[in-house]
Amino acid sequence: MNHYLILEKINWFICFAIILVASLLFSSTLPSDALFASASTLTSEALFIMLISYLLLPAAKTPGSLLANSLSSIAILGFIYLFTGTTEIPVNIFIQVCITIFFLSTLLWSLNQFAELVFPDKKNNRSALFLLVVIITASPVWLAPLVDSYQPDNSVINFIVSVTPVTHISVASEYDYLRSEWLYQNTPFGSLPFVYPDLTSIIFYYLLFATSLQIILWRLKRPIHTLKISKTVKT
Amino acid sequence: MRKITGIISFLLLFSFSFSANAAEANMDAQLKKKSKRATDNGLRFLRDQQAENGSWSNSVGITALALRAFLQSRRQYNEDDGPFIKRPVEFILSHVKEDGSISESINNRNYNTAVAITALQATGNPDYKTIIENGQKFITGLQLTEQDGYQSEHKFFGGIGYGGDERPDLSNAYMAVEALKETSLDKNDPVWEKALVFISRSQNNSETNDLDWAKNDGGFAYMPGFSPHGDAVSYGSMTHAGLVSLLFAGVDKNDPRVEAVYGWIKNNYTLDENPGAKHNQGIFYYYNAFAKSMAAFGENEITDSNGITHNWRNDLSRKLLTLQGKDGSWVNNDSPRWWEGNKHLVTAWGVISLNHVIK
Numbered sequence: 001m002n003h004y005l006i007l008e009k010i011n012w013f014i015c016f017a018i019i020l021v022a023s024l025l026f027s028s029t030l031p032s033d034a035l036f037a038s039a040s041t042l043t044s045e046a047l048f049i050m051l052i053s054y055l056l057l058p059a060a061k062t063p064g065s066l067l068a069n070s071l072s073s074i075a076i077l078g079f080i081y082l083f084t085g086t087t088e089i090p091v092n093i094f095i096q097v098c099i100t101i102f103f104l105s106t107l108l109w110s111l112n113q114f115a116e117l118v119f120p121d122k123k124n125n126r127s128a129l130f131l132l133v134v135i136i137t138a139s140p141v142w143l144a145p146l147v148d149s150y151q152p153d154n155s156v157i158n159f160i161v162s163v164t165p166v167t168h169i170s171v172a173s174e175y176d177y178l179r180s181e182w183l184y185q186n187t188p189f190g191s192l193p194f195v196y197p198d199l200t201s202i203i204f205y206y207l208l209f210a211t212s213l214q215i216i217l218w219r220l221k222r223p224i225h226t227l228k229i230s231k232t233v234k235t
Numbered sequence: 236m237r238k239i240t241g242i243i244s245f246l247l248l249f250s251f252s253f254s255a256n257a258a259e260a261n262m263d264a265q266l267k268k269k270s271k272r273a274t275d276n277g278l279r280f281l282r283d284q285q286a287e288n289g290s291w292s293n294s295v296g297i298t299a300l301a302l303r304a305f306l307q308s309r310r311q312y313n314e315d316d317g318p319f320i321k322r323p324v325e326f327i328l329s330h331v332k333e334d335g336s337i338s339e340s341i342n343n344r345n346y347n348t349a350v351a352i353t354a355l356q357a358t359g360n361p362d363y364k365t366i367i368e369n370g371q372k373f374i375t376g377l378q379l380t381e382q383d384g385y386q387s388e389h390k391f392f393g394g395i396g397y398g399g400d401e402r403p404d405l406s407n408a409y410m411a412v413e414a415l416k417e418t419s420l421d422k423n424d425p426v427w428e429k430a431l432v433f434i435s436r437s438q439n440n441s442e443t444n445d446l447d448w449a450k451n452d453g454g455f456a457y458m459p460g461f462s463p464h465g466d467a468v469s470y471g472s473m474t475h476a477g478l479v480s481l482l483f484a485g486v487d488k489n490d491p492r493v494e495a496v497y498g499w500i501k502n503n504y505t506l507d508e509n510p511g512a513k514h515n516q517g518i519f520y521y522y523n524a525f526a527k528s529m530a531a532f533g534e535n536e537i538t539d540s541n542g543i544t545h546n547w548r549n550d551l552s553r554k555l556l557t558l559q560g561k562d563g564s565w566v567n568n569d570s571p572r573w574w575e576g577n578k579h580l581v582t583a584w585g586v587i588s589l590n591h592v593i594k
Binding site: 151154174176178179180181184185188191192193195196 | 340341342396397398402461463570571572573574576577
């Protein structure tokens with residue numbers, strides 16, 4: 001086997017191990033007794049694992065590595081719940097969260113591939129995307145003063161709630177996160193009329209965007225000599 | 236003999252009219268007349284806005300409140316009056332879940348179930364008894380107790396939240412307590428005593444609140460140690476919600492908690508704003524809770540800290556009449572927080588408030 005490939009795989013597993021340790025440490029900081037809803041714990045862990053996996057894992061260059069990267073979050077989440085004895089989660093909710101973070105990860109990695117193809121000279125594509133995701137995730141908090149001042153329409157509120165990844169994971173966890181103690185104190189969203197998107201729509205749109213990106217990537221990556229041959233045949 | 240019969244009849248008639256006038260005298264007659272008309276206008280607005288499936292805003296909670304406004308109005312509508320009553324009932328029933336909750340979404344399950352069972356109770360239809368009982372079980376199941384790992388010393392013990400997480404608050408506790416009272420939950424059920432622990436811990440009254448955060452103005456915060464208007468400040472809507480909760484949970488009017496909260500109400504008596512709240516946020520919630528608490532307290536008049544005596548029915552009636560739109564609706568134009576930008580919800584509250592006023 002090619003040495004380079006072996007090194008790549010080792011590198012991947014090292015990063016995976018680091019993420020696993022970091023996730024275990026993060027979980028240990030969350031209250032694990034009955035004073036903290038298990039759904040909120042699951043949401044926090046899933047979000048953390050997904051984001052840190054995106055930050056630390058090697059970039060997905062092939063369909064296989066895209067799949068591996070997307071599945072890594074589920075593996076770590078599953079490990080935490082099987083072996084750390086944290087609060088029981090109904091199996092169906094756990095599966096919902098796994099599916100959600102899988103498709104969210106697939107979309108993120110697809111966006112990363114797209115950015116690397118379109119901006120090959122830029123070295124900070126992944127960091128920039130990560131920052132963008134964090135900004136969108138935290139939007140119910142930093143948009144709070146604007147919402148209070150300008151009192152936007154319900155459709156705007158719904159849009160903001162619908163696009164943030166923490167909403168998607170919370171919906172999968174069946175957790176009303178906007179009314180959790182900290183968020184209710186620090187943002188008005190929990191007191192405004194909003195509707196969480198349904199899980200089927202969330203997964204559908206993730207699948208749609210990820211698939212569209214992969215098709216665009218496939219088209220963009222088609223070698224130029226293939227086009228020349230096509231021209232020759234026509235003439 | 237005929238003379239005696241005549242005198243007795245006259246005396247009887249006089250006593251009936253006297254008692255009728257005494258009931259009428261709880262508020263100004265003209266204002267009462269206008270309030271009755273205002274409820275009719277509000278109900279007409281709701282009727283015009285009703286969806287084909289009988290709902291309002293496609294929400295179980297708003298539909299239940301609007302339905303309650305109709306059922307408890309002076310017209311005493313009931314299911315036999317037509318589809319405009321029957322369909323909202325069916326809409327509510329179509330959202331009954333296996334766990335006893337009645338809600339179209341995962342958020343607001345406590346609120347929705349509480350107002351839904353109150354509305355179903357108001358129909359007077361015995362067919363809904365099981366659904367109401369299951370709703371009661373769902374609500375009491377949300378209460379945080381030792382079974383959930385909350386010991387009695389914890390600030391959240393006895394509290395009830397939205398139903399989507401474990402964070403309770405006084406608003407949800409008040410809605411739950413009101414629903415359990417209206418649906419005649421057994422007075423000996425332990426839910427009452429445990430709810431009182433949480434309610435007492437939400438009051439700014441260090442004499443009766445065993446937590447450190449409490450000041451001493453007698454009013455209520457949103458939850459122990461927190462108000463959305465800053466720190467743990469007491470404000471109108473929660474204070475009146477707290478008073479209703481105390482009274483419905485069986486606390487006597489002479490209890491120090493009730494005396495303290497009534498003292499806050501006297502010191503902060505106003506209907507021009509939601510006292511203690513920012514930018515008139517939740518002002519219609521305040522009017523609604525005000526009407527219920529003052530009706531439950533049972534006094535027609537209240538003397539504020541300046542020595543001025545107010546007839547609360549007249550005051551609330553006047554305020555709601557000035558705020559009612561030409562189409563019969565009410566809405567909070569100052570702040571959409573807590574859904575008060577929704578005309579269906581706020582009009583339902585407006586009518587329910589006036590129903591208490593003219594009762």
